Amino acid sequence: MGAPLPSPGVGPPPHEDAGACASCALSPGSARLARLGMDPGRYDHVIALAGNPNTGKSTVFNALTGLRQHVGNWAGKTVARAEGGFSYGGVGYRIVDLPGTYSLLSTSTDEDVARDVLLFGRPDVVVVVVDATRLERNLPLVLQIRQITGRVVVALNLVDEARRHGITVDTRHLTRELGVPVVAMAARRGQGVPDLLAAIAQVATTDDPPAPLRLVHRDAALERAVADLAAKVEARFPGVPNSRWVALRLLEGDAGIEEAVRNGTLGDLATPVEAA
Numbered sequence: 001m002g003a004p005l006p007s008p009g010v011g012p013p014p015h016e017d018a019g020a021c022a023s024c025a026l027s028p029g030s031a032r033l034a035r036l037g038m039d040p041g042r043y044d045h046v047i048a049l050a051g052n053p054n055t056g057k058s059t060v061f062n063a064l065t066g067l068r069q070h071v072g073n074w075a076g077k078t079v080a081r082a083e084g085g086f087s088y089g090g091v092g093y094r095i096v097d098l099p100g101t102y103s104l105l106s107t108s109t110d111e112d113v114a115r116d117v118l119l120f121g122r123p124d125v126v127v128v129v130v131d132a133t134r135l136e137r138n139l140p141l142v143l144q145i146r147q148i149t150g151r152v153v154v155a156l157n158l159v160d161e162a163r164r165h166g167i168t169v170d171t172r173h174l175t176r177e178l179g180v181p182v183v184a185m186a187a188r189r190g191q192g193v194p195d196l197l198a199a200i201a202q203v204a205t206t207d208d209p210p211a212p213l214r215l216v217h218r219d220a221a222l223e224r225a226v227a228d229l230a231a232k233v234e235a236r237f238p239g240v241p242n243s244r245w246v247a248l249r250l251l252e253g254d255a256g257i258e259e260a261v262r263n264g265t266l267g268d269l270a271t272p273v274e275a276a
C-alpha cells in the first residue's frame with residue numbers, strides 16, 4: 001500500500017506567474033501557467049495523473065511542470081509516482097505522475113502504486129489520460145475512476161495520431177456521457193494544454209462535483225453482502241474512502257487488501273488530503 005498524498009499548504013508561496021512562460025513553448029492560452037518543477041512550494045490542490053500505459057501521462061506531466069520525466073514509446077516506463085508542481089492563475093497545484101494501469105483491480109506492483117493513490121489518496125482532481133486511437137481499451141479505467149469520484153478530467157490525448165488514422169472523437173458527446181470535462185490534446189506538441197488547465201481549475205474549485213457513478217449489482221444477495229461488509233470496513237476504519245470498493249475486493253479474495261485489513265494498514269491510508 002502506498003503512502004498518502006502530501007498535504008497541501010506547506011512551504012513558500014507559489015512563484016508569481018509573471019514571466020513564468022518565458023521558457024515555455026506553449027500556446028498563448030498557457031500564459032497563466034508557471035511551471036514549478038519539483039518544488040511546487042505552497043499549493044492548494046493535488047492532482048493525480050492516471051491512465052493506461054503509454055498514453056502520454058508523463059508527457060502531460062512534463063508540459064505542466066517543466067520536468068523531464070522519462071518518456072518513450074513503450075509501456076511501463078513510469079514505475080513509481082513522480083511529483084512536481086505548477087501554478088495556474090495564481091493557484092498552486094501539486095501533480096503526481098502515476099504508473100500506467102489498465103484497471104483499479106490490477107495486482108502488479110506498479111499498478112498498485114496508481115491504485116492506492118486513486119483509491120485512498122483523495123486527490124482533488126484526477127486527470128485520466130486516454131489514447132484517442134484506442135478509446136474502447138481506455139474507457140474501462142475511466143469508468144472505474146468515475147465510480148470513485150466525480151472530480152475527473154479526461155485528457156483525450158494523441159488526437160494528432162487519431163487524425164492520421166481517420167479517427168475523430170466527439171468530445172461533446174463523451175463529456176455528456178461521462179459527466180466530466182473531456183479535453184482533446186496532442187500533448188507532445190503542447191496542444192490542448194490551455195483547455196486542460198482551465199478544466200483542472202474548474203474541477204478543483206467546484207463545490208458541486210458530479211456524483212460518482214454508482215453501479216448497483218443486480219444480484220440482491222451480492223448487493224447486500226457488499227453493503228454489509230462495507231459497513232463493517234467503515235466501522236473498523238472510520239473515514240476510509242471507497243469502502244464499497246474495499247468490500248468488493250475482499251469478497252473477490254484480493255490478498256493485498258485482505259492483508260491491509262488484517263494488519264491495520266488500511267487505516268493508515270485513510271489520512272485525508274484536505275482540499276484548500
Ligand SMILES: Nc1nc2c(ncn2[C@@H]2O[C@H](COP(=O)(O)OP(=O)(O)OP(=O)(O)O)[C@@H](O)[C@H]2O)c(=O)[nH]1
Nearest residue numbers: 053054055056057058059071076077078100186187
Ligand atoms: N503523436 C503523439 N505522441 C505522443 C503524444 N503524447 C505523448 N506521445 C508519445 O507517446 C509515447 C508515450 O508517452 P509517455 O508520456 O511516456 O506515456 P506514459 O503514459 O507516461 O507511459 P507509461 O509511464 O509507460 O505508462 C511517447 O513516445 C510520447 O512522445 C501526442 O499527443 N501525440
Ligand SMILES: [Mg+2]
Nearest residue numbers: 057058077078
Ligand atoms: Mg509515464
